[in-house]
Amino acid sequence: MFKDGKFKKTYLVYLLIVILFPLLVSDDYYQSVAVVIGLHAIVVIGLCLVMGLTGQISIGQAAFWGIGAYTSAVLTTKFGIPPALGLVAAALVPGFFAYILARAIAGLQGYYLAMATLAFGYMVQIGITEWEPVTGGANGIIGIPSIGFFGETEIGMYYLVWGFVTLVLLFSLNILNSRVGRAYRAIHKSEIAATSMGIDVRQFKLSAFVVSGMFAGISGGLYAHYMGILDPQPFGMHESIVFITMVVVGGMTSIWGALIGTVIIELISEGLVAASHVIPGLKGDIDTIVFGAILVLIMMFMPEGLVPRLRDAYLKRQVKKAEFGKQKQKERETVA
Numbered sequence: 013m014f015k016d017g018k019f020k021k022t023y024l025v026y027l028l029i030v031i032l033f034p035l036l037v038s039d040d041y042y043q044s045v046a047v048v049i050g051l052h053a054i055v056v057i058g059l060c061l062v063m064g065l066t067g068q069i070s071i072g073q074a075a076f077w078g079i080g081a082y083t084s085a086v087l088t089t090k091f092g093i094p095p096a097l098g099l100v101a102a103a104l105v106p107g108f109f110a111y112i113l114a115r116a117i118a119g120l121q122g123y124y125l126a127m128a129t130l131a132f133g134y135m136v137q138i139g140i141t142e143w144e145p146v147t148g149g150a151n152g153i154i155g156i157p158s159i160g161f162f163g164e165t166e167i168g169m170y171y172l173v174w175g176f177v178t179l180v181l182l183f184s185l186n187i188l189n190s191r192v193g194r195a196y197r198a199i200h201k202s203e204i205a206a207t208s209m210g211i212d213v214r215q216f217k218l219s220a221f222v223v224s225g226m227f228a229g230i231s232g233g234l235y236a237h238y239m240g241i242l243d244p245q246p247f248g249m250h251e252s253i254v255f256i257t258m259v260v261v262g263g264m265t266s267i268w269g270a271l272i273g274t275v276i277i278e279l280i281s282e283g284l285v286a287a288s289h290v291i292p293g294l295k296g297d298i299d300t301i302v303f304g305a306i307l308v309l310i311m312m313f314m315p316e317g318l319v320p321r322l323r324d325a326y327l328k329r330q331v332k333k334a335e336f337g338k339q340k341q342k343e344r345e346t347v348a
Contacts, residue, residue, distance in 0.1 A: 022268070026181075030174050034167045043166045045282055047238060050173035051231045053274040054180050056258045057267060058227030061184060063256075064264030065196035066220045069126040072133030073228055073255045076106040078140055078247025080229025081236040082147055085156045088237075090146075095159045095237050102233025103226045110225025114218045133252055140244040152243030159237045169238055176234065177271075180227055184267045187223075196220060200265075250300060257303045260310050263317025272319055277303065 034043055055077055062068045083105045084098035093101075117128045140147050147153065161172040187193050195216050198206040203213050236242055254277065262273020284299050314321055 027178070030178065034170050040166045043170050045278070047166070047170050047173050049275055049278045050170070050177045051235050051238070052255070052258065052278060053177050053271050054173075054231035054234075055228045056255055056262075056270045056274045057177075057180050057184050058224035059255055059259050060262075060264060060267055060270035061187065061196070061220050062224045063259055064266070064270075065188070065193065065200060066217050067200035068217060068221065069122070070129045070221075070224070071126050071249075071252050071256065072129035072131075072136070073224070074247045074249070074251035075133040075136035076110060076225040076228035077232040077235070077251070078136055078244070079106040079109055080232025081242055081247070082140060082153070082232075083229070084233035085153045085236040085242050086146055088157050089153055089155055095157055098237070099159075099230065099233040102229045102236075104229075106229030106232070107222050107226040110222045111218065113225075114221035118214050118218065130249070130252075133249060137244055137248045140247065147244075148242075150244065152241060153236075154241045156236050156240050156242065158240065159234075173234055173238070176230060180230075181267065181271065188267055192216070192219070253300075253307075254303060257307045260307060261318060263319040263321070266317065266319045266323075269317050269319030273317070276318070277306075280306075 033046060037043065037046075055073060059070060059073050062070050080102035084095065084102040087093040087101055088095055088098045113129070113132055117125060120128055141150055143149070144151075159169070159172060161168040187196075195206065195211045198209065198211055199213050199216055206213055258273040258277045259270055260273070261276055262271065263269030280302065281299055284302060288298070310317070316324075
């Protein structure tokens with residue numbers, strides 16, 4: 013993968029931005045925004061593997077996020093397990109649930125698959141709310157220990173979260189450019205054609221779902237230790253729709269698009285929060301309306317997403333530039 017010069021340049025720019033951001037922006041608030049962007053990016057990159065590569069529609073990604081968060085929170089607060097081990101469990105438990113769900117709905121496609129994942133999301137949120145002896149119910153869990161990376165500072169959490177983002181990004185890009193990634197894309201285009209080529213469609217779809225669930229769980233565990241408190245509210249339908257919007261805006265078939273889409277939607281969300289302090293009418297669920305409108309507009313006018321559209325425009329420009337250069341060369345040769 014690093015033999016690709018364009019990828020190498022892109023990745024170096026990404027690393028430069030990640031490393032320098034907290035050094036150039038010292039305000040704790042903006043660093044906390046960057047932490048939240050990183051947490052969401054981990055979930056969205058995993059969702060990109062499911063939706064963009066294998067063509068499965070999942071409207072319950074926030075459920076895996078919540079399972080991971082509560083797994084680590086319960087283990088560390090009630091059983092005294094170190095946060096590092098809590099994070100491991102936060103990846104494995106949602107991965108297990110993703111495996112069970114994927115096995116159960118393996119034969120479903122399209123709207124039926126979407127409804128099944130939506131139902132799973134509601135079941136998880138209700139389970140978290142009602143299982144009060146363990147999860148604290150609607151009151152949630154308090155006193156979740158922090159991970160203590162670089163002295164429990166905002167900048168320490170930033171580097172920890174974006175370190176995980178970088179690992180998830182590298183892992184996903186390697187999948188994309190591997191035999192597994194090619195199988196995923198074949199399944200997305202046509203399951204019948206993929207099966208005729210000897211691809212085990214069921215197993216590959218299952219693997220994508222499990223990896224996506226584990227990514228969401230890792231993010232959830234980090235979220236729990238970052239916030240220090242948990243309640244069921246962030247792990248419902250609204251958050252799942254936000255994750256889908258991030259994937260669609262950036263481009264479902266692009267791992268980089270998933271990251272960029274997350275940044276764009278988070279910045280819009282922060283802009284709405286800032287605007288609500290000036291315009292009282294923007295308070296409430298205005299973000300749901302805005303994100304819904306963005307989702308509809310993207311699907312109408314740019315269904316491939318922002319990053320693939322920009323990439324295609326760049327490639328067309330390069331082709332035109334090359335053709336123009338050849339034409340000029342021919343004219344010079346004719347004159348000569």
